[in-house]
Amino acid sequence: xxxxxxxxxxxxxxxxxxxxxxxxxxxxxxxxxxxxxxxxxxxxxxxxxxxxxxxxxxxxxxxxxxxxxxxxxxxxxxxxxxxxxxxxxxxxxxxxxxxxxxxxxxxxxxxx
Amino acid sequence: xxxxxxxxxxxxxxxxxxxxxxxxxxxxxxxxxxxxxxxxxxxxxxxxxxxxxxxxxxxxxxxxxxxxxxxxxxxxxxxxxxxxxxxxxxxxxxxxxxxxxxxxxxxxxxxxx
Numbered sequence: 315x316x317x318x319x320x321x322x323x324x325x326x327x328x329x330x331x332x333x334x335x336x337x338x339x340x341x342x343x344x345x346x347x348x349x350x351x352x353x354x355x356x357x358x359x360x361x362x363x364x365x366x367x368x369x370x371x372x373x374x375x376x377x378x379x380x381x382x383x384x385x386x387x388x389x390x391x392x393x394x395x396x397x398x399x400x401x402x403x404x405x406x407x408x409x410x411x412x413x414x415x416x417x418x419x420x421x422x423x424x425x426x
Numbered sequence: 427x428x429x430x431x432x433x434x435x436x437x438x439x440x441x442x443x444x445x446x447x448x449x450x451x452x453x454x455x456x457x458x459x460x461x462x463x464x465x466x467x468x469x470x471x472x473x474x475x476x477x478x479x480x481x482x483x484x485x486x487x488x489x490x491x492x493x494x495x496x497x498x499x500x501x502x503x504x505x506x507x508x509x510x511x512x513x514x515x516x517x518x519x520x521x522x523x524x525x526x527x528x529x530x531x532x533x534x535x536x537x538x539x
Binding site: 322 | 432
């Protein structure tokens with residue numbers, strides 16, 4: 315079993331829809347949780363960074379962490395075609411100098 | 427602008443050759459990382475370095491080597507011992523203080539011909 319599980323998709327939604335992306339993990343020691351967006355043939359870019367459980371909002375993006383269920387989510391409101399990309403969840407044990415463990419990524423397609 | 431520069435963008439390797447992928451950062455970050463990305467497998471850690479002149483093996487270090495002689499630079503050599511080197515290679519860096527994620531380069535696509 316992988317340490318971090320993520321549905322690879324693809325996930326296709328119409329423009330304007332609310333998108334829910336999820337990851338589950340097995341290591342209860344993870345404390346820092348991140349979401350990255352990766353366009354084709356590009357490096358990932360950091361979207362959201364959260365510590366421990368709770369919600370964090372940034373514009374159209376909301377990240378949720380439920381440590382009791384070992385489950386994290388990324389919500390995208392009013393999805394746009396420019397949101398079409400692969401979304402990677404990542405997590406680490408500590409915040410500094412700790413290596414990240416990544417999910418396999420979910421490919422999202424937002425259609426007109 | 428600060429960032430991470432990977433070169434070349436595309437690289438072709440013949441069987442039995444060693445090739446070196448370049449990674450340079452001007453972010454003054456302490457830690458640097460090399461990941462390999464394959465379809466359906468996510469990012470897998472090859473090597474990482476938290477300070478100059480020190481580095482550690484990641485999960486899939488066999489067939490790879492690195493050096494960290496300068497804070498700004500963390501080159502990766504793919505040796506002939508790596509049996510399946512065709513992949514997308516990503517370099518990343520991270521500051522040693524505070525809580526944040528990685529900054530990634532734009533990647534190098536390596537293909538064996």
